Amino acid sequence: MPSLNMNSAHNRVRPSRRTFPFLIIVLLCGAAFSADQPGFSAGPLPQDTGVLGLRQMLVRLRTTARLMHTAAHPDDEDGGMLTLESRGKGATVVQLTLNRGEGGQNKVGGNLFDELGVIRTLELVAADEYYGVEQRFTRVADFGFSKTPEETFEKWHGHDVALADMVRVIRTFRPDVIVSRFQGASRDGHGHHQASGILTREAFRAAVDPRRFPEQVRDGLQPWQAKKLYVDNVHEGEDYTLLLNTGKDDPLLGMSYIQFAMQGLRHQLSQGAGAWQIEPGDHYSRYKLVDSVLPPATGQDGHEQNFFDGIDTSVPGLALRLGEEQAQVPYLRPALADFESKIQTAANAAKDPSRAVMPLVSALNGLNNLLLKLQTSDLSAPAKADLLEGLREKQRQCETATNLAMNVSLEATVVPPSGTPDQLPAQRNALTIVSPGQSLTVVAKFHNGSKDILQVEDVALDGAQGWISNVYKSRDSILQPGEDYYANFGLRVPADAAYTRPYFHRPSPQTDTLYEISDPKDLSLPFTPPPLHAHLRYSIVGRKNLTFGIGARPIQVGSSSQTSSQIFTTVIVPYRDEDGHEGRPALAVGPAFSVMLDPVAPVIPAGSNTSRKVTVKVSSNIAVPATGTLRLEIPAGWKSDPRQLSVKFSQRGEQQKFDFMVTPEGSRETRADLKAVFESGDKKYSEGYSVVTRRDLGTTYYYQPATQHVSIVDVHLPHALKIGYIMGAGDDIPTVLQQVGLDVTLISPQELASGDLNRYGTIVTGIRAYDTRDDVRANNRRLLDYVSNGGTLIVQYNAGAGDFNSGNYTPFSAHLSHDRVTVEEAPVEILASQDSIFHAPNQIRDSDFDRWVQERGLYFMDQWDSHFEPLLASHDPGEQPLKGGLLRARYGKGEYIYTGYAFFRQLPAGVPGAIRLYVNLLAAGHEK
Numbered sequence: 001m002p003s004l005n006m007n008s009a010h011n012r013v014r015p016s017r018r019t020f021p022f023l024i025i026v027l028l029c030g031a032a033f034s035a036d037q038p039g040f041s042a043g044p045l046p047q048d049t050g051v052l053g054l055r056q057m058l059v060r061l062r063t064t065a066r067l068m069h070t071a072a073h074p075d076d077e078d079g080g081m082l083t084l085e086s087r088g089k090g091a092t093v094v095q096l097t098l099n100r101g102e103g104g105q106n107k108v109g110g111n112l113f114d115e116l117g118v119i120r121t122l123e124l125v126a127a128d129e130y131y132g133v134e135q136r137f138t139r140v141a142d143f144g145f146s147k148t149p150e151e152t153f154e155k156w157h158g159h160d161v162a163l164a165d166m167v168r169v170i171r172t173f174r175p176d177v178i179v180s181r182f183q184g185a186s187r188d189g190h191g192h193h194q195a196s197g198i199l200t201r202e203a204f205r206a207a208v209d210p211r212r213f214p215e216q217v218r219d220g221l222q223p224w225q226a227k228k229l230y231v232d233n234v235h236e237g238e239d240y241t242l243l244l245n246t247g248k249d250d251p252l253l254g255m256s257y258i259q260f261a262m263q264g265l266r267h268q269l270s271q272g273a274g275a276w277q278i279e280p281g282d283h284y285s286r287y288k289l290v291d292s293v294l295p296p297a298t299g300q301d302g303h304e305q306n307f308f309d310g311i312d313t314s315v316p317g318l319a320l321r322l323g324e325e326q327a328q329v330p331y332l333r334p335a336l337a338d339f340e341s342k343i344q345t346a347a348n349a350a351k352d353p354s355r356a357v358m359p360l361v362s363a364l365n366g367l368n369n370l371l372l373k374l375q376t377s378d379l380s381a382p383a384k385a386d387l388l389e390g391l392r393e394k395q396r397q398c399e400t401a402t403n404l405a406m407n408v409s410l411e412a413t414v415v416p417p418s419g420t421p422d423q424l425p426a427q428r429n430a431l432t433i434v435s436p437g438q439s440l441t442v443v444a445k446f447h448n449g450s451k452d453i454l455q456v457e458d459v460a461l462d463g464a465q466g467w468i469s470n471v472y473k474s475r476d477s478i479l480q481p482g483e484d485y486y487a488n489f490g491l492r493v494p495a496d497a498a499y500t501r502p503y504f505h506r507p508s509p510q511t512d513t514l515y516e517i518s519d520p521k522d523l524s525l526p527f528t529p530p531p532l533h534a535h536l537r538y539s540i541v542g543r544k545n546l547t548f549g550i551g552a553r554p555i556q557v558g559s560s561s562q563t564s565s566q567i568f569t570t571v572i573v574p575y576r577d578e579d580g581h582e583g584r585p586a587l588a589v590g591p592a593f594s595v596m597l598d599p600v601a602p603v604i605p606a607g608s609n610t611s612r613k614v615t616v617k618v619s620s621n622i623a624v625p626a627t628g629t630l631r632l633e634i635p636a637g638w639k640s641d642p643r644q645l646s647v648k649f650s651q652r653g654e655q656q657k658f659d660f661m662v663t664p665e666g667s668r669e670t671r672a673d674l675k676a677v678f679e680s681g682d683k684k685y686s687e688g689y690s691v692v693t694r695r696d697l698g699t700t701y702y703y704q705p706a707t708q709h710v711s712i713v714d715v716h717l718p719h720a721l722k723i724g725y726i727m728g729a730g731d732d733i734p735t736v737l738q739q740v741g742l743d744v745t746l747i748s749p750q751e752l753a754s755g756d757l758n759r760y761g762t763i764v765t766g767i768r769a770y771d772t773r774d775d776v777r778a779n780n781r782r783l784l785d786y787v788s789n790g791g792t793l794i795v796q797y798n799a800g801a802g803d804f805n806s807g808n809y810t811p812f813s814a815h816l817s818h819d820r821v822t823v824e825e826a827p828v829e830i831l832a833s834q835d836s837i838f839h840a841p842n843q844i845r846d847s848d849f850d851r852w853v854q855e856r857g858l859y860f861m862d863q864w865d866s867h868f869e870p871l872l873a874s875h876d877p878g879e880q881p882l883k884g885g886l887l888r889a890r891y892g893k894g895e896y897i898y899t900g901y902a903f904f905r906q907l908p909a910g911v912p913g914a915i916r917l918y919v920n921l922l923a924a925g926h927e928k
Helices: 050-061 079-088 113-131 149-155 160-173 191-206 214-218 257-265 316-328 332-348 353-375 381-406 733-739 749-754 774-778 780-788 801-807 912-923
Strands: 066-071 092-097 134-137 177-180 228-231 242-245 284-292 408-414 439-448 454-462 468-473 484-492 533-540 547-550 569-572 593-597 603-605 612-620 626-633 639-641 644-649 655-663 670-680 683-685 687-693 699-705 707-713 722-726 743-746 762-765 792-796 814-821 828-830 857-864 868-870 872-874 886-891 894-899
Touching (some): 050 079, 050 332, 066 191, 079 257, 092 113, 092 160, 113 134, 113 699, 134 160, 149 191, 191 228, 191 284, 316 332, 332 381, 408 533, 439 454, 439 533, 593 626, 593 670, 593 683, 593 687, 603 733, 612 670, 644 655, 733 743, 762 780, 780 886, 780 894, 792 912
Parallel strands (some): 066 092, 066 177, 092 134, 177 228, 408 569, 722 743, 722 762, 792 894
Antiparallel strands (some): 228 284, 439 484, 468 484, 593 612, 626 670, 639 655, 670 683, 670 707, 687 699, 868 886, 886 894
16 A cells, blocks of 8 residues: 555655564553644654754644644655645644555564554654644554455445544634545555545535534534645655645755655654665656635636635634634734734744744734633624634644743653653663552643743643642742753552543454444544643743643633643653663553463364463562462363463562463364453453554554454364564564464575575465565575475565566566455365365365455466466356466475465464464475
């Protein structure tokens, strides 16, 4: 799902083979969120701080333009356009991405399904920081590649689930212009892309109709009509309305808009974007106006110059939205013109931030007075609500600009266990997760970096109702330039405090296509916001009625001396890892004990009467010694040894592993669930969480029930077969093979380069091994020689078709394509019924292709030498059979097998037929 505008050939993006550093930390540590994007914690970009940040905010203060961009998956977005509109022109921009990319391929690890969706959400939020936009999602999930919008809508339970969420975002954000990344036509490719374009066109008109999704109107959302709708994906030479050059340099960014956007896009490592580059120079994007409620605004050439042509986006233009009602507030337009004039004065002085303070403060106070008058005006409710929201946005932006000009800062941190804020704890001991009943101290530090004497008026923690046990503030609230103010908050986590966890979840990630929403108020956000934020109000001493806030939550304006801001200062927990890197995750609430089972579900051969080890990890968030009892809940007739265990923890953050030997009853093929339960005191714990993070990303939690779906599979194994597995991008196939009783060894890069490969009967290359590993490509000749000497080599799918084909890695000519079968129920035909792969050691029947998950296969061959024999054929509805998903060739004394069938999804899911067929592939060439 690459971003076409960012990496198409005409934009001259050059992917590199250089590996971008990647790290997924799975630890019991805190979540991290930023002010605007829950889930991100790397801190503001340099372009958003100091003089550059002030100048950027002053650009935003001079326009009321609001734009919404829609796309299907993370990395589909037109990042260059977003950066140009937001950072270059100052528009307020929201990006609405339908799903989180959870059904895609992970190019840097083995995390799939919902955990991949969490990773990609973090990556997209990190990219959004560069684009300068806010992020929203719908509740539909990425269920894998789809060839048609019809299949997509069928999986998503029709149009209305996604459409309702899109309409909700439009009615909440109230954009002037909507830009769809896709047109809703076959040229968009992926069925999700086409659905995105179709839904955007529908939402443009549905959002204004109160009969559509009336429950939203009853909840207080007013219908809204965006003025114009554009579509992207317009090819060169086609008719277009607007041409944008995202290759222009911006002095505040120090590079072009698309180059700055590419820095953000490179955070999307799971998409393979880590080494993407873009050359300087002009880069054009074309957009076509496809719906509008305004008169045409095109010039004589039939083109527009800006998305907002025909729309008054000046601050005084807010008055025009009132129409005839403007006469009821004759003071409005002059007040807005005065605000605009003062912002321009501040902009003229922005090179010396201290000179911009007074015009900004004056503009802010004038805006507050105006808000007070408008709140008591006789404007109609819809007109008043729209106007007030527009002005409050200017209020928040003006607050931010004032704080930047004043060079003040507010930080709220949890005191580490040492009690010394300057001595950061190691990550494994950091107090990043707190549990109900736990006590902690938060220190709020306000720094006066201005040239003025300041007075702190108020400081508080938002979200701490029921938490605070005591507060100690600096006695002297008067701060000289360069001085700091402190407030210490003693907290105790309430017994009913909600856990900091995603508000979206799927009971069955492999089959469910919609998320269940646990808290509707968070719907469309990237993640659940963190529990605690700090805000502070201060004034300039000696200047009357100049009081304003930093990091404030939304506060109802009550007098002309108060202002409010929606810039959040999150309570963070700084730590330093073993390499000296400082992390700044947000404080989060979690369970007292986390209980997790080994993530790969056991596969047990039927009739073996063999016990299998089940490993349970229990972690403690309790600061004092704790005890409890751990057991497995198993099906009737099964045995667990031991039946239960006594567990003792001596300190907070301690993690222990416990092994149970489980013996199933009977010999028939079936599926069963195992559940781990830890009891401590009068409470039971049966879920756990890992924390997913990377140094370039924020941190968030991935919660899972402590349940395993065990598959009892009737499978026969080849005798004494030694298997070598060359890991690619990462998958769980070797673990499943070991569980059924096969002898599997992971082949190291050193062994691949110089070891004795002939000691293996069969060698398997993991998914995307040729895409991701230089040493696999470099040692391909050794692998072919191994086959020639009598070994069996199984090559699983690779996504880089062009690179694979140009490398000539197969023993005979074959052409890798992007052909795939996306419908997991698609019929499969056995073409070579006499081949031993379908008979030994397991008899393969049509029923063995039942219950597959997500897809049949991907990246099939579409041409091959006659030495290859195709063994299977499958196809999606209405298409011709694809025969290149499983090919076998005799090479020298051995066997070469290529498979694009999605075993990497089926084996960890415990699909019996896929396991039997895979075992037969491993046995190929060793039948005697």
